[in-house]
């Protein structure tokens with residue numbers, strides 16, 4: 001991973017130079033600057049529990065503290081200054097869209113592309129900016145040529161919309177979609193690779209793998225699957241909706257040719273942002289979702305031919321990247337794991353009825369965890385936490401398992417985690433109200 005690129009000096013000199021920042025919420029960046037000076041050069045593990053540091057980060061968000069948001073996996077709030085950069089650009093666009101939006105703001109997508117590529121560790125010519133992971137992944141699913149009888153292998157823990165997209169393709173084009181299953185938690189990374197391997201036949205053309213599942217927060221062995229598939233000439237589409245900027249990795253750690261992600265989850269960019277990575281030599285074989293001229297066949301921008309759209313949203317990815325770098329990927333992941341362990345270990349100790357279906361270590365998971373409470377209906381428990389205590393979690397109901405998905409964020413405070421634990425402990429004792 002690249003080292004933390006922003007420190008107090010670069011941030012403040014940027015502010016002094018009026019570095020395209022919204023003046024009205026400059027204080028939120030000052031929070032990051034203050035946090036950076038508190039952090040110094042301390043390693044991520046040591047900083048993870050430093051509340052003075054994290055309280056500065058917490059205040060960069062306008063979180064409503066009457067609510068406890070433990071569903072940041074669905075979609076995260078953006079730090080205040082990131083949101084306001086977008087609002088500033090929307091207002092500026094509205095003054096004269098044809099000039100301000102198209103001529104002034106839209107060309108700045110190129111610096112966003114450059115910085116995303118630097119974070120992901122690829123060439124900018126391999127990054128297309130999309131509106132979310134669905135658009136990125138569906139570009140791949142619907143954009144690759146496949147014939148009737150060609151086979152695609154997924155797991156039954158891939159994201160629902162992605163499975164739906166493949167199934168629509170099966171109905172339309174006669175391809176065969178195979179879904180493998182694996183236990184939660186998995187037996188081992190090798191077992192997952194083996195399950196994929198056993199599903200392959202000479203007709204397999206594509207594997208779609210989720211980098212980290214939205215269901216349990218399990219990180220899957222992407223590189224091993226990519227290597228195994230490449231030897232057989234099979235393409236691997238990686239759904240990284242929850243992975244990018246959540247925990248540190250780069251393209252070469254995965255060795256993948258295709259990757260789609262959302263940026264409104266863990267990068268904390270405004271809602272409606274994502275990217276698609278397609279390795280240069282593979283671009284010709286993936287058609288765009290919306291048509292582009294033949295001259296763009298080898299140009300990654302063909303995936304951005306979506307008609308009129310706001311420039312403000314994608315340009316506000318830039319301050320979100322700066323905010324992410326200001327914290328640093330390792331530090332962010334270490335804090336998220338500390339928050340995960342705080343609720344998971346306390347509740348596991350509270351009762352043998354509690355099961356955590358997410359392995360609590362640094363290779364298999366990060367900020368997302370799934371808890372199952374024996375004897376409590378998951379949907380009712382989620383509703384109770386929200387309706388009675390204003391604590392937001394996500395009920396996960398899968399054919400093979402279920403539980404509450406808990407996803408704190410860097411702005412989550414320790415007392416918020418503790419109140420969640422207290423309320424679960426209360427229901428363990430008293431049950432759910434009837």
Ligand SMILES: Cc1ncc(COP(=O)(O)O)c(C=O)c1O
Pocket residue numbers: 073074132133134135158159162210212213214239241242262
């Ligand atoms: C694994 C996975 N893939 C894809 C998506 C779709 O993301 P978006 O709704 O941002 O397109 C999600 C959303 O939660 C997800 O968890």
